[in-house]
Amino acid sequence: MLEIKNLNVSLEEEDKAILKGVNLTVEAGKVHAIMGPNGSGKSTLSYVLSGRGGYVVTEGEALLNGENLLDMDPEERAAAGVFLAFQYPVEIPGVGNMTFLRTAVNAQRKARGEEEISATDFLKEIRARAKDLKIDADMLKRPVNVGFSGGEKKRNEILQMAMLEPKMCILDETDSGLDVDAMKLVAEGVNALRSPDRGFLVITHYQRLLNHIKPDVVHIMSDGRIIKTGGPDLALEVEENGYADIVAEVA
């Protein structure tokens, strides 16, 4: 599904390398987790995959089902199936949440040569999905993320993911700022989307989200590299001993 090969990324503004040769393959149907200390480059990886500006790829490639992602505009990547649940979802005053989502769904359909969703079908679907995530009608009407609590913003990200039905879901610290109940809701939302033809890359600083979203593979990232890869147990090890031991062990 997603193949990242020797990905090297620097900042556009200053000559500073952030990712220093990331190699990673996420197979369809699998959940991969990336853990790592703050500042190790996890968010950068998620942004580079989704096409945010400000970064320069100095080496390497990223392929989605064989297609070179890095040559595409962000909207093309979205239409191809990439979805990033943001660590910090953006507030957009003046744009209604519902309008935003319908525009997005239809833009992706159009890009794929599919027919637009009818207003009634869209309403039906969004109501059902929103209900699962305990998102009320008011939140759907309000401007995108404006006045939302931290937990509401994260649930709103999962709602978008559910509506857009991406192939490759990247979640960046979706658990941060969530209480236990909200985390369960979010995890249920993610688990409901798990399917044999969809891949997940779950970025998290803590292990606790992985109790709810069970990963198949766990990677540890440090200083712009994947320094260790293992099974679900690796997350538990990090939980108990912290990152220091692993970083030291590899160095």
Next chain:
Amino acid sequence: MAAPAVKQDVLSARLDALSLPDGAAWAREARDGALSRLTAMGLPGKRDEYWKYTDPTTLNQPEVTRAALFKTDESMPFSDIDRLKIVFVDGVFDAEASDDLSMEGVEVERLSDALGRDIHWARDVYGVLEARGQTPVERPLAALNTAYATDGVAIRATGKATKPISLIYLHRSETSDAILHHVVKVEEGAEVTVLENGPAAARFSKVMEVEVADSGAFHHVRAQGRDHERRAATHMFARLGRESVYKSFSLTVNGVLTRNEQVVEFTGESGVAHVAGAALGDGDKNAFHQDDTVFVTHDAPDCESRQVFKKVLRNGAVGVFQGKILVKPDAQRTDGYQLSQSLLLDDDSIFQAKPELEIYADDVQCSHGSTTGAIDEEALFYLRSRGVPEGPATDLLVLAFLAEAIEEIEGDALRDDILTRLQGWLDRHSG
């Protein structure tokens, strides 16, 4: 006090090209009065405090700068709205193209008819509100208009008008110089909506004086013409009675020069006045310069005024906002709000803002804010990451930016009509 010599020269050159129209004695007096005001002030000059950001030269010149006619197959604004149509072609009333002027709840007359009668209500309005509006800020172009206006309408609402009165200004001659003057009187408890659209002429001067009696309501929506090379200087003067409502919204897209002045005065308590505007300018092929100059005077307690002006500028377009709220000593519990914002779509465009508050009452609530900004890159990326392409994503953000001004338009049908125009502009000027 007479205007300086250099101004006098500019003025005499301009006046030589004009002649005072005839009318009843009171009308001639009103015109003479305006002419003496004008002679005392002179025409606007670049050094004048409120002409710093907008060059009045082409508005002053005796000759009109040629303006190409704009051709489009698109429907005109307000086409789908049930309305009473009054058409002016290059500033001349066109009876053929206009509807019959009789309508329930409203008396509509051609201005020359009103000004020709010895006794007419317009006597208390024509040039009267304009004259009041000359202090503390001089508005010579409005005085010139009162003196020389050749056409226009007199509207008196006596009840609730059954449909809007739609003033349609067509532009057919590349060198036309139109001077229109409208007077509106909304009687106690009466209501009327006036729509305006079209470029009107190569150069267009328009004054509308609006007297709203106690509990009356006046609504105004205008879509200024899309002709790129046209020039327009317009003035609205409003005097508002107790518990009256005055709402005015203007959309400006295109136009090499547009100066819209609004002078609003509360004379009775608990009045409401909202003046709003959206301007979208692309300076690519032709220059775009759009100026909103607003003066709201609170001279009665418990009134609410709102100014909401938004400008979207690209390719060297220039937007100007000069807005003032004056609160006189007896205007306690005034609620005044003023917002002017620009969205600059590139580094070449310019927004000049001069927000002013002058408050002499102690128990008032007044706020004003002015901002200039670019498209929010974070928001743009967020939208694109969800699959919305850059063009439509930018459009969404532009519409979001304009929303607070658009919300000031009264009535869904009118709001939708203006939104259609906005979308049209975005479709033409995207990317």
